[in-house]
Amino acid sequence: MMLQAPLSKLLHLPILAVVAVGLCSIGVSISILYSTAVSEQRERLREISESRARLIETVARFDKKFSGAFPGTPYEATISQLVEAHALYKEYGETSEFVLAARDGDQIQFILNHRQANLEELQSLPFDSELAEPMRRALLGQRGTMVGQDYRGEQVLAAYEPVAVLDLGIVVKIDLSEIRKPFIIAGMWALIVSGCVIFIAIQTILRFTRPMSNQLIQMTEAANEANRAKSRFLAAMSHDLRTPLNAILGFSDMMRMETFGKLGDKHYKDYANDIHQSGTLLVELINDVLDISKVEAGKVQLTEKPIKLLNLVNSCVHQIGPLAKASNHTISHHIPPDLPALLADERILVQLLNNLLSNAIKFTPNGGKITVSAELSTDNAIVFEISDTGIGMSDIEVERALKEFEQLDGSQERQHKGSGLGLHLCTKFMKLFDGSLGIVSVKDEGTTVSLRFPPERTAPA
Numbered sequence: 001m002m003l004q005a006p007l008s009k010l011l012h013l014p015i016l017a018v019v020a021v022g023l024c025s026i027g028v029s030i031s032i033l034y035s036t037a038v039s040e041q042r043e044r045l046r047e048i049s050e051s052r053a054r055l056i057e058t059v060a061r062f063d064k065k066f067s068g069a070f071p072g073t074p075y076e077a078t079i080s081q082l083v084e085a086h087a088l089y090k091e092y093g094e095t096s097e098f099v100l101a102a103r104d105g106d107q108i109q110f111i112l113n114h115r116q117a118n119l120e121e122l123q124s125l126p127f128d129s130e131l132a133e134p135m136r137r138a139l140l141g142q143r144g145t146m147v148g149q150d151y152r153g154e155q156v157l158a159a160y161e162p163v164a165v166l167d168l169g170i171v172v173k174i175d176l177s178e179i180r181k182p183f184i185i186a187g188m189w190a191l192i193v194s195g196c197v198i199f200i201a202i203q204t205i206l207r208f209t210r211p212m213s214n215q216l217i218q219m220t221e222a223a224n225e226a227n228r229a230k231s232r233f234l235a236a237m238s239h240d241l242r243t244p245l246n247a248i249l250g251f252s253d254m255m256r257m258e259t260f261g262k263l264g265d266k267h268y269k270d271y272a273n274d275i276h277q278s279g280t281l282l283v284e285l286i287n288d289v290l291d292i293s294k295v296e297a298g299k300v301q302l303t304e305k306p307i308k309l310l311n312l313v314n315s316c317v318h319q320i321g322p323l324a325k326a327s328n329h330t331i332s333h334h335i336p337p338d339l340p341a342l343l344a345d346e347r348i349l350v351q352l353l354n355n356l357l358s359n360a361i362k363f364t365p366n367g368g369k370i371t372v373s374a375e376l377s378t379d380n381a382i383v384f385e386i387s388d389t390g391i392g393m394s395d396i397e398v399e400r401a402l403k404e405f406e407q408l409d410g411s412q413e414r415q416h417k418g419s420g421l422g423l424h425l426c427t428k429f430m431k432l433f434d435g436s437l438g439i440v441s442v443k444d445e446g447t448t449v450s451l452r453f454p455p456e457r458t459a460p461a
Helices: 004-066 074-088 133-139 176-257 266-297 309-326 346-362 395-401 422-432
Strands: 097-104 107-110 124-126 144-149 155-163 168-175 304-307 330-334 342-345 369-376 382-388 436-442 446-452
Touching: 004 074, 004 097, 004 144, 004 155, 004 168, 004 176, 074 097, 097 133, 107 133, 133 144, 133 155, 133 168, 155 176, 168 176, 176 266, 304 309, 304 346, 309 330, 309 346, 309 369, 342 346, 346 369, 346 382, 346 422, 346 446, 395 436, 422 436, 422 446
Parallel strands: 330 369
Antiparallel strands: 097 107, 097 168, 107 124, 144 155, 155 168, 304 342, 369 382, 382 446, 436 446
């Protein structure tokens, strides 16, 4: 399942791409809106600071001219009015503040109570301090707007303006955190919504694509396994082809060179037998490869006719007899004489039985028993069974044995020669007949292979 993680990622890429584009768009939009909000606040603060500075200058000029009855200087009269008005004035927003201060030597002396600091006594700061930078600029006679630190050390957006008549400075400010807050909330909601969209989209896609994904993974794994099996097959086949070829070439060369003298020596008869056996093995290997290629290419043409199974089985047992005799095996068959004929291709049917009998002989220890039987099932289907008392197989080995190019004893120096195509080829042949092949096997006890033909292939009595 190594392919599943990268495949899942591949399916997620379109969703992630769309969400990434969406998040970028939201991010750019929020950034533009934030810049616009800051610009609007900047302009608003500037207007407030200018209007208040002009108002204070007007009040100061009036007091200078008409406040003779006030107990104190005109300056004190103006400041008194400002303090009283400030106590009644409500700032806008949660953190906005109007600040008025004067320079007293190397100190900045604040005149109005601080709304944000909650100080009972007025605060003063060194004029060269890094804090209260907007106020320092106002007291230097400058006007404008800026982002900087106020007397608390907080980052603020501030508009500053001098009041020339009284040598004062005005700062109207608001914390940047208040300006940013709605945009941060909007960004968080965008992330939450995007996360929900990603989750729902991924779950939806997985729901509809998981079957296709699993099928693709299975097909890929099957293809990889088939490729590995073919590689193993080619490695083993190269050995199986070289061995008989070397025998054919070696023994025939000794006969050609008359190594033991003129032809007629007993050694040459043995060599001729070895050459014949090696050639037969080569033909079998090549025939298996050609047969599987024809079946997979769909080029097998069936020549079907009714076949008497008793005669066919007798013929197959006779053909395979020498191989069984060499291993002291006993082959018996139980075919009812009145069993109906089977509509099939005789050549392929013979190859089917011979392949299964050959396998039974190869994988049954000396002196074993092999039984061939056939019967008519309750649904009028003909069923063959080939049983042996051989080495048997586990479930995993049965599954492997049915695959192409698979051999259970994987070493090249195998005890049993063959292409590894026998059982796989039998399953292909049974599919040509619309039948099925089944295997029941117990390790160290034996194997039974059953061939079930469809009822329509049972010839009428």
